[in-house]
Each structure stands twice: as structure tokens, then as C-alpha cells.
Amino acid sequence: xxxxxxxxxxxxxxxxxxxxxxxxxxxxxxxxxxxxxxxxxxxxxxxxxxxxxxxxxxxxxxxxxxxxxxxxxxxxxxxxxxxxxxxxxxxxxxxxxxxxxxxxxxxxxxxxxxxxxxxxxxxxxxxxxxxxxxxxx
Numbered sequence: 001x002x003x004x005x006x007x008x009x010x011x012x013x014x015x016x017x018x019x020x021x022x023x024x025x026x027x028x029x030x031x032x033x034x035x036x037x038x039x040x041x042x043x044x045x046x047x048x049x050x051x052x053x054x055x056x057x058x059x060x061x062x063x064x065x066x067x068x069x070x071x072x073x074x075x076x077x078x079x080x081x082x083x084x085x086x087x088x089x090x091x092x093x094x095x096x097x098x099x100x101x102x103x104x105x106x107x108x109x110x111x112x113x114x115x116x117x118x119x120x121x122x123x124x125x126x127x128x129x130x131x132x133x134x135x136x137x
Contacts, residue, residue: 005126009119017045018118022059022125029133030066037062047103054103056118056125057094061087063129067136090128097124 004025012021019041027034043049044058064087070079077083095101098116106121108114116124 001123002127002130004130005123008122008126012119012122017042018055018122018125019044019059019062020055021122022056022129023062024059025126026063026066026129026133030063032066051104051107051109052102054094054101054106054121054125056121057091057101060090060094060125060129060132064090064132067133086132090132093128094121094124 008021008025011024012018016024016038020038023041024034024037027037041059041062044062045055047053047055048058065083068079068083068086069077072078091101098106098121100106100115104110106114106116107118
């Protein structure tokens, strides 16, 4: 388990939601204040509060977007399509490993069968984010 993975799991244990735990782990690389990222990611936990897309994956998507976006507000982002493609690739890797990318399915809400715990979802999303960042260099 990487130091980043350990840190993210610790953040979750200390009360961060899954999106916050993943996104806040990468703040230093992007010069973002952790408290700001905490606020930005708050609405993405618990599958955006409605148990849809896994919050850990939302946190991963935020970091991939930070890394890949050209950030041009006036012209729209010419990198959008490429960012979406990269996120899709890494969400698919998560889904292949865990059987779903939907919070309620991962937690077994309807089936009673937990596919992946929150700490494991966080660990997997951090590892995939690290994999993406290494490949993007």
C-alpha cells in the first residue's frame, strides 16, 4: 500500500467522505489547499449523496481533470473529450476489479452482497489515480 493510499484511508477514517479522501490526497501535486478541495469534494461523497457514481471515483475524476484540463474558461475546454476518455478508462479498470462503479451496488444495498468496502474503494481509486499520473508524464 502506497503512502498516498494510506493517507487517503486515514482521511476517510477521520471523517472525510470517499471523494474527499481521494481528491485531498493529491492536493500538493497541484498546489491546491487541502481545505479547499475538501469543500469542493464534499457533495460527491455517498455517490453524490444518492448512492450513484462511487465517491472515490468522483475524487479520482477530479484529479484526472486537474491534470489533463487546459483550463480555458473563455473558449471552453478543448481537452474535455480527452479528459472524459481518460476518466472512462480508469473507471472501467475500477469496475473490472470491483464489479461496479455505482455506490449502492458496491455496498450491496439491494442485494445484501457487498462488492467493495469504502476503504477498499478509496484505496483502489488512489492506486488508479497514481497509475494515471505516472502514465501522463
